[in-house]
Amino acid sequence: MAETKKVTVPSLMQMKRRGEKIAALTAYDATMGALLDEAGLDLILVGDSAAMVVAGYETTLPMTLDAMLYHTAAVRRGVKRALLVADMPFLSYQVTVAEAVRNAGRFFQEAGAEAVKIEGGQEMAETIRCLTDVGMPVLGHLGLTPQSIRKFGGYVLQGKTAQEAERLLTDAQALVAAGVFAIVLEKIPAELGKKVTESVSVPTIGIGAGPYCDGQILVTHDMLGLFEKFRPKFARRYAELARVIRQACSGYVEDVKRGQFPSLEESYTGEEE
Numbered sequence: 001m002a003e004t005k006k007v008t009v010p011s012l013m014q015m016k017r018r019g020e021k022i023a024a025l026t027a028y029d030a031t032m033g034a035l036l037d038e039a040g041l042d043l044i045l046v047g048d049s050a051a052m053v054v055a056g057y058e059t060t061l062p063m064t065l066d067a068m069l070y071h072t073a074a075v076r077r078g079v080k081r082a083l084l085v086a087d088m089p090f091l092s093y094q095v096t097v098a099e100a101v102r103n104a105g106r107f108f109q110e111a112g113a114e115a116v117k118i119e120g121g122q123e124m125a126e127t128i129r130c131l132t133d134v135g136m137p138v139l140g141h142l143g144l145t146p147q148s149i150r151k152f153g154g155y156v157l158q159g160k161t162a163q164e165a166e167r168l169l170t171d172a173q174a175l176v177a178a179g180v181f182a183i184v185l186e187k188i189p190a191e192l193g194k195k196v197t198e199s200v201s202v203p204t205i206g207i208g209a210g211p212y213c214d215g216q217i218l219v220t221h222d223m224l225g226l227f228e229k230f231r232p233k234f235a236r237r238y239a240e241l242a243r244v245i246r247q248a249c250s251g252y253v254e255d256v257k258r259g260q261f262p263s264l265e266e267s268y269t270g271e272e273e
């Protein structure tokens with residue numbers, strides 16, 4: 001059983017100083033949130049990846065603020081120990097700083113989030129500063145930022161050229177100066193992940209960013225083998241749940257069709273409560 005001490009923003013930052021790796025995954029509902037929490041995750045992200053792995057969209061762009069609030073409140077009811085971070089969806093923080101503050105505030109006030117995540121580099125510095133100044137911790141996100149997928153033209157590796165790598169390092173410094181408590185690094189070369197990790201005072205949490213980051217995050221539906229539409233190189237599978245579910249459900253169909261479910265033991269006699 002995992003340690004029960006509550007993970008907080010300061011305790012997560014101390015983990016970097018102690019050289020202790022941070023384990024993070026995504027969740028979108030209370031049942032999965034509780035399972036991940038019991039398994040000892042340090043950080044649980046209610047990712048806007050819900051748009052793809054829950055709602056069936058091709059990208060994260062259609063995700064709405066109301067849907068993210070719903071998912072976050074659901075996960076909140078299952079999570080006690082891990083730090084609960086809500087992903088701010090596309091257009092909920094990019095239009096004006098005032099809108100970003102108001103929308104972020106809803107995750108804390110209505111959904112019980114303990115931090116929010118926003119994508120982007122230097123251009124987000126002012127927003128991050130305003131959010132942290134009024135008490136809302138921010139997790140940054142650099143590299144392959146899925147809300148910019150139309151700009152990138154696909155889920156392509158970022159930070160490949162010296163110029164891109166330099167820009168990413170500068171962005172990381174700008175996020176730290178603006179007050180982020182940690183930075184997600186997505187789909188960049190491992191050596192660049194290492195450079196960023198060594199150059200910033202806050203933890204880096206990698207997804208396809210190599211082994212040198214201070215922590216790792218995966219989309220839970222990927223690592224459990226539930227989402228089969230595509231399989232990124234970095235998404236190690238710890239289970240094959242899609243296969244298990246198909247098997248279980250076809251067993252159920254067979255039993256119902258043959259009249260083998262329910263049995264009399266699974267039926268009421270009329271004596272029970």
Ligand code: KIV
Binds near residue numbers: 047049184
């Ligand atoms: O939306 C998401 O799930 C994410 C993580 C995978 C970092 O942004």
